[in-house]
Amino acid sequence: MNSLDKQKEIRSILIPENKPEVRKIDGQPTKIIGYAVRWNQLSNPIWGMFQEQFRKGAFTNRMADVYAAWQHDEREILGRTPSTLQVEEDEIGLRYEIEPPSWADKYLETIERGDVRGSSFIFRAVKEEWDETNPDMPIRTVTEAELIEVSPVTRPAYPSSSVGTRSEEEVFKSRPTIPMPASPATPDLEAEQRARQLHLYKP
Numbered sequence: 001m002n003s004l005d006k007q008k009e010i011r012s013i014l015i016p017e018n019k020p021e022v023r024k025i026d027g028q029p030t031k032i033i034g035y036a037v038r039w040n041q042l043s044n045p046i047w048g049m050f051q052e053q054f055r056k057g058a059f060t061n062r063m064a065d066v067y068a069a070w071q072h073d074e075r076e077i078l079g080r081t082p083s084t085l086q087v088e089e090d091e092i093g094l095r096y097e098i099e100p101p102s103w104a105d106k107y108l109e110t111i112e113r114g115d116v117r118g119s120s121f122i123f124r125a126v127k128e129e130w131d132e133t134n135p136d137m138p139i140r141t142v143t144e145a146e147l148i149e150v151s152p153v154t155r156p157a158y159p160s161s162s163v164g165t166r167s168e169e170e171v172f173k174s175r176p177t178i179p180m181p182a183s184p185a186t187p188d189l190e191a192e193q194r195a196r197q198l199h200l201y202k203p
Contacts, residue, residue: 037094
């Protein structure tokens with residue numbers, strides 16, 4: 001596993017307005033359409049450590065080679081840019097259109113029935129900002145990222161349970177931190193500390 005693989009992160013969105021849909025139009029290929037990301041929409045707390053959002057345009061110029069897989073299974077590739085997968089940024093978020101192969105027809109009904117109603121994506125963060133106004137729940141804003149994969153999924157997938165991806169804990173620990181100023185020592189505390197030093201280093 002190379003260092004770039006370790007930097008991959010997975011996020012999933014399971015909200016009604018993000019549910020993928022199957023579009024069938026006479027004379028045109030069947031498509032799976034959905035949103036992998038919605039701009040500036042705070043996530044639920046990730047493992048209780050931080051919240052996250054993506055700034056509009058975060059993936060601009062970093063969508064050159066993206067693939068779509070069923071449930072993140074690379075053995076079941078649904079499409080790939082620039083031919084059978086289209087990904088674009090609009091005012092809402094990161095939208096995808098997949099033109100699946102015929103063998104994937106068996107999966108389309110599960111999307112139409114609402115059994116599969118999540119969208120997930122794999123990315124590699126390039127630039128990010130941290131807001132620690134609330135130190136108990138800082139906010140990570142991804143301002144630039146490389147898109148690697150989009151997938152229709154049944155349930156969320158998290159990096160900590162996926163081999164070859166970066167865990168949220170690693171993301172949290174790698175953030176730049178602002179040191180808190182030390183509290184001024186009181187005269188009594190200084191005297192106590194001095195007494196302890198004299199006791200410890202008494203000849």
